[in-house]
Amino acid sequence: MTRDPCSGANNVLLGRSVKELEEWAVGNGQASFRGRQLHDWLYNKAVDDIDGITVFPKQWRDDLLEKGFTLGRLEELTRVVAEDSTLKLLLATKDGENIETVGIPTENRLTVCVSSQVGCPMACRFCATGKGGFQRSLALHEMVAQVLSVREAMNRRPSNVVFMGMGEPLLNIQQVLGAIRCINNELGVGQRKITVSTVGVPNTLPNLAEQAQKILGRAQFTLAVSLHAPNQELREEIIPTASTYPFENLLEDCRRYFALTGRRVSYEYILLGGLNDTKEHAMELADRLIGSQSHVNLIAYNPIDDAEFKRPSVRSIGSFKRLLEQKGIKVSLRASRGLDKNAACGQLRRQQGKAF
Numbered sequence: 001m002t003r004d005p006c007s008g009a010n011n012v013l014l015g016r017s018v019k020e021l022e023e024w025a026v027g028n029g030q031a032s033f034r035g036r037q038l039h040d041w042l043y044n045k046a047v048d049d050i051d052g053i054t055v056f057p058k059q060w061r062d063d064l065l066e067k068g069f070t071l072g073r074l075e076e077l078t079r080v081v082a083e084d085s086t087l088k089l090l091l092a093t094k095d096g097e098n099i100e101t102v103g104i105p106t107e108n109r110l111t112v113c114v115s116s117q118v119g120c121p122m123a124c125r126f127c128a129t130g131k132g133g134f135q136r137s138l139a140l141h142e143m144v145a146q147v148l149s150v151r152e153a154m155n156r157r158p159s160n161v162v163f164m165g166m167g168e169p170l171l172n173i174q175q176v177l178g179a180i181r182c183i184n185n186e187l188g189v190g191q192r193k194i195t196v197s198t199v200g201v202p203n204t205l206p207n208l209a210e211q212a213q214k215i216l217g218r219a220q221f222t223l224a225v226s227l228h229a230p231n232q233e234l235r236e237e238i239i240p241t242a243s244t245y246p247f248e249n250l251l252e253d254c255r256r257y258f259a260l261t262g263r264r265v266s267y268e269y270i271l272l273g274g275l276n277d278t279k280e281h282a283m284e285l286a287d288r289l290i291g292s293q294s295h296v297n298l299i300a301y302n303p304i305d306d307a308e309f310k311r312p313s314v315r316s317i318g319s320f321k322r323l324l325e326q327k328g329i330k331v332s333l334r335a336s337r338g339l340d341k342n343a344a345c346g347q348l349r350r351q352q353g354k355a356f
């Protein structure tokens with residue numbers, strides 16, 4: 001059987017398409033319909049181990065386990081639910097790493113916030129994950145498994161997926177795109193309902209556009225680029241790794257990404273009280289973005305335990321937003337969710353003492 005490089009580890013079954021599962025079944029001495037059965041149990045019935053696939057003959061299940069095959073699901077370690085019903089899961093990988101996944105429900109949608117790495121090497125100063133260092137990138141099945149875990153825990157089909165959990169997705173492009181393909185094709189989440197969020201890695205945006213065309217046919221997911229500052233100096237203060245990626249080059253790469261994909265880039269801006277939330281910052285940001293196909297998503301900072309930054313005041317949030325709008329920039333304010341249950345990226349894992 002020819003394996004697609006985006007299809008994950010050889011002994012892991014989650015993440016594969018129906019065609020790949022049919023080929024796998026035939027390669028393992030069975031009729032191809034066994035592959036279709038497996039597809040149904042993996043993605044619809046969401047079984048979590050091979051022995052649970054009771055339509056398979058017991059002898060074959062034992063053989064598969066003997067050969068080291070695994071479905072690739074993650075073990076749930078901790079579950080917390082906030083008063084607004086935001087769900088946060090701490091999940092364990094097979095090699096004993098811990099990752100976080102969040103389910104954010106509203107009346108009309110369920111958004112799953114997926115981690116793409118264990119830890120993160122980008123070390124953004126406001127982020128709990130960034131403070132814990134980097135262990136490894138996640139395989140595509142480990143990202144798909146997060147969506148399934150939230151679906152089961154909330155007993156509801158996810159409508160949206162955002163790669164905004166732990167990790168920098170553009171340091172794991174192939175696996176993230178493979179996960180998007182699977183979440184789109186096998187779990188039925190439309191590509192336009194999927195967002196990939198990056199803090200910016202030099203020379204990766206044109207490659208992301210090219211790889212997306214190759215793997216997904218078309219890049220239709222939303223690219224969200226975290227700016228968090230209106231200029232290079234302040235950006236480096238907040239995101240130390242930004243020193244390798246001049247502000248103008250990042251904006252130029254975003255314009256190029258739009259030219260290659262036709263998809264408007266969304267700019268994320270976390271408002272840190274007294275640091276990047278003044279009127280002057282808003283004016284400077286507007287000047288940098290005027291004329292580009294963009295949208296600014298403002299996020300009010302959610303303090304972590306040993307926070308060196310402050311939450312912005314309600315007044316500064318309002319005036320920042322108004323100033324951008326007056327300059328003709330499309331802007332939205334992301335509502336804070338699950339503040340009472342440590343919903344910010346990396347906080348639960350940190351509490352469990354696994355981030356250090």
Ligand code: SF4
Pocket residue numbers: 120121122123124127128129130131165166167168199345
């Ligand atoms: S904000 Fe994102 S990119 Fe920055 S350290 Fe945290 S997980 Fe990594």
